[in-house]
Amino acid sequence: MSDPKRIEPRTLKGFRDYPPEAMIPRERLIDTARRVYRSYGFSPIDTPALEYLDILSGKGSDETDKQLYKFQDHGGRWVGLRFDLTVPLARFAAQHVGELGVPLKRYHIASVWRGENTQRGRYREFMQCDFDTIGTRSIAADIETVLVIHDLFRALGFEDFTIQLNNRMVLTGLLERLHLADRATAVLRALDKLGKIGPEAVAQEMIAQAGLSAEQAQDILQLSKISGDNDAVLRQLDSLVAGSETGQSGVAKLKKVLDGTAAAGMSPDRIKLDVSIARGLDYYTGTIVETFLNKLPGIGSVCSGGRYDNLAGLFTSQELPGIGASLGLDRLLAAMEELGMIEKVSTPAPVFIPFFDPNRLADYLRLASSLRASGVGVEVFPDSKKLGQQLKYADRRGFRIALIAGGDEFDRGVCQVKNLQTGEKRDVPLASDAAEIVAEVKRILGS
């Protein structure tokens, strides 16, 4: 019979708990992202989860507005929970760039909230993991953005991934050459459907909706027919944008990113020019990057970004160009799980010491301290239950090694070092500094 005063423990729809098994790989992924971002001089910042509502809904779309968690606070102010890290970055940059100076290279890893329709498998709270370089138009920042993504995926253990590179100026140049600069939005909307409805239907739509001639539509569709390796693509692009300064500049920038990333030692088969996709073309103004896992192309881009001309026009008259990208944390974790890249453990410590002999707690604590002092994590079981029960716990948690010592072992001055993955065990002398045990543990962990 349940107590009527008891409250049912539950989470809100669209929200979830992260138990250790889910949280350990998340922390590892976040750590890796931070380490790579930092190695390029990106600095961490944080901003409040709650902001004034007018800041958040400033230039938001209707959809964003509908998804915003908003309410009146204790002082009657309308406030909202941030729905991304870009609006807070724009507000932050406008407010602090004067004192911080440019380039402002920041990363920001934090939760955001959107009251989305959960039927699409979306969560209402998720983490974003962004890095941006603000206050420079230099192509060096574009090159670096690609290098960061490359280093990040390598650091995560991926070998087989492709960074797709595009530049909005190519399309702009093509439209300029065709005197269609004013139809960009309608053309983009049609191009975006290429994968779904095919080139013929896209051409029809461009004619019907954007008022293009059949010839102009075919010219635009040339973009989707460009193929071959990066050099071949560059050659085709050269002729496609011939006569448009903007287009030529876009192609030159693509080339500089390819050259720069190669100079930095990045394997050229990890970067692929792709000007056929329209994703990102509506809000980025220059370089556009997307990252695909070759073994799981279906999940879409796991790290996307691009260059913008003016980050914070809503908040300041100071023009702030920049470039950045965002790592799709949850999508990437799901992919890594599917690819068998995530070990299922729910302990961050590799070594387990059962509380075997109830009179020897001090010895277990001393042994654990020696291992920790040498950098090895250890859990001592707190209760002197039956050994089998304790080892079952260790197994369920995923410990790698158990250090077992009962009355018999203490009498003989040894400790049994058991490899929990192979079952192998070995008695090792139990000196006061535990040096031999530390060495044996490190040997097993290293192998």
Next chain:
Amino acid sequence: MSDPKRIEPRTLKGFRDYPPEAMIPRERLIDTARRVYRSYGFSPIDTPALEYLDILSGKGSDETDKQLYKFQDHGGRWVGLRFDLTVPLARFAAQHVGELGVPLKRYHIASVWRGENTQRGRYREFMQCDFDTIGTRSIAADIETVLVIHDLFRALGFEDFTIQLNNRMVLTGLLERLHLADRATAVLRALDKLGKIGPEAVAQEMIAQAGLSAEQAQDILQLSKISGDNDAVLRQLDSLVAGSETGQSGVAKLKKVLDGTAAAGMSPDRIKLDVSIARGLDYYTGTIVETFLNKLPGIGSVCSGGRYDNLAGLFTSQELPGIGASLGLDRLLAAMEELGMIEKVSTPAPVFIPFFDPNRLADYLRLASSLRASGVGVEVFPDSKKLGQQLKYADRRGFRIALIAGGDEFDRGVCQVKNLQTGEKRDVPLASDAAEIVAEVKRILGS
């Protein structure tokens, strides 16, 4: 003239941005806490920022309730932002302990929100950094809690700190012996004022409010007269609780924590029995710990916690005893700043490469890659501005080393390695693998 459509960039009252200079030491502190928690087998968990309101306000006080950020979500549900990590832990444990098993050792580092009065210098969003061992009554968990705190402060660079140890059972035992078990709350309320109003006034209050005799009040005040080293305190406590099983058990537990922490190698002068303080006695049921920085006693405890009999009675009939503590992140950071333990930098990378020669971007990128491959963080300035301007930027950010190479250096096949702290500079051969530069950089960083 400001654009009427422009929105003033600002944060809500009681909320704040963390620019790099503030965020870098925060991240370092959090990293250290995580590393220490993990070395004892504590696992990370996370829970949603938003919870059902009935979960959060379950057994909250009126004050908590008033400070709660609460509102109706899109589905008309009453929800709230978590105001601590203990209620979410209780809810989480009740919900998942069946599948996760005990002991459940978790840490949780996350933001919480309270609509507090900001006039007291409090923020409405702050981070908590908790660790708990749930599902065991073993004294091993109490010992370990003290060891974790000890290791954490050592890892942060503190030498001079004191962990104060108390046990609620001592007071309970004393009250039992005096047949005053039912007056605990009123007695505690009076005792809590000891520091402010002195023993005479406390005795008067115990007589007036708790209905004690003058003799009983004096007996209770014996607690505050106990002094000397830990052995002396134990002896005085022994006689004070003589005849009360609860009290004797409490004293025995204090002794076991002292012995256990000593066995694990902790210096005994870092732990001090203190039974005179009433803080924590109203909600903890056994061991109570507080941590003081000896050089800044006035800031109060920077890491506090204790043992509880039943974490999640509000959510489950399963009894969940445990022990945990919480690191006062903001207070500790302020203290570290006051003690000069925080270096003011706003870059996480130690090495800066100015973009000196506009034609040599590829070389700078290549050099940066070599350094990163050897584990050294490097920022390449994105724009080929005047060298002086770039070095000023490097100085403001706090870089340690600049690698300067212009036309002259490239011609001579060298790179100038400049120690930005001492001003010393040295030309180092610029080979394709940059091995000598890496070695020189590591030498400077290591020294």
